[in-house]
Amino acid sequence: MNVRRQHISGIAIAATAALGLGTLTGCSSDSAAASSDGKLDVVASFYPMAFLAEQIGGAHVSVESLTEPGQEPHDLEISAKQTARLEKADAIVYLKNLQPSVDAAVKQSGVKTKVDAASLTTLEKHGNEVGGHSAESDHTENDELAGLDPHIWLDPVRYSQVAQGVGTALEKADPDHAADYKKNTADLVARLAALDTQFKTGLADTKTKVFITTHAAFGYLAERYGLTEEAINGLDPESEPSAARVKDLEKMAKADGVTTVFYETLVSDKTAKTIASDANLKTDVLDPIEGITDKSRGKDYFSVQEANLKALQTALGTK
Secondary structure, three states: OOHHHHOOOHHHHHHHHHOOOOOEEOOOOOOOOOOOOOOEEEEEOOHHHHHHHHHHHHHHEEEEEOOOOOOOHHHOOOOHHHHHHHHOOOEEEEOOOOOHHHHHHHHHOOOOEEEEHHHOOOOOEOOOOEOOEOOOOOOOOOOOOOOEOOOHHHOHHHHHHHHHHHHHHHHHHOHHHHHHHHHHHHHHHHHHHHHHHHHHHHOOOEOOOEEEEOOOOOHHHHHHOOOEEEEOOOOOOOOOOOHHHHHHHHHHHHHHOOOEEEEOOOOOOHHHHHHHHHOOOEEEEOOOOOOOOOOOOOOOHHHHHHHHHHHHHHHHOEO
16 A cells, blocks of 8 residues: 555545534435435445444445455556446445545545545554654655545544544435444444453453564554554555664564564465565464455454454464
8 A cells, every 4th residue: 555645635534523423425415316226335444344333224225345355455547447436325424535547536526425434534644664664654744644544444433433423424325224323333333342352351461562464554553452553664565665774673573572464365475475584473364354355254244354363363472
């Protein structure tokens, strides 16, 4: 993911500060035009957004993702056919500044209900020095919002905030089924709260609090549960770490009792395995849940998150 894509507009941040659920663009009290099967037609930008729409919408929505399973979402370039598909939707659920081509299509579209997940919670800067320069060096000195981390869905608490915003949007877009959307949202929020408790309990007492990943996708999760993420490639999963960074990671691993270098399912594991071999460490998967494939350690968001928790417990040495 190119870090220059991380810029989140000041407007979105201001809206977040005002009320986490305030920017549900174009939502009105009138029912949106339903698809031919009578369901609310929802287009989602990638899996975490589609999962929310499906869980909250239930039988009343038809959900389609612009990002295919196994496709790296950060690099998505939507086709003319997908753009036309988007135009016919009743609602779009997306994460602004994660997929620039989606942002452009959404901005130009006449879709009535546009739900930007980035406006429904707070975003922060995560990552570290990569290749001798900071992950923010592609921006100007005056760009104070550079390097904001988009991976909000990996923190169950922030994901819950987004879920509530999506639920509110669907209620307004399709008031005839508002009661069902409200109930489904409450159920999903409760499941996310339970997942949060699982992580808190499961990671409360470990031998080390430090873990190494291929790129800084787990900053929010680490922050939530008192861990420290050390990323090989910062916010950009495709960049190559400098020799100095690799050396620093090896020293840190030894000092902090790190046992494992994590890689992810949709990005090459070559760098992770090379560093692990040089430092005599193990490797394992920590899934950023950007898409579900046959290689995923679970069939949906919750089962993969539970697999992530187990992997972290093993790597960190749960007592």
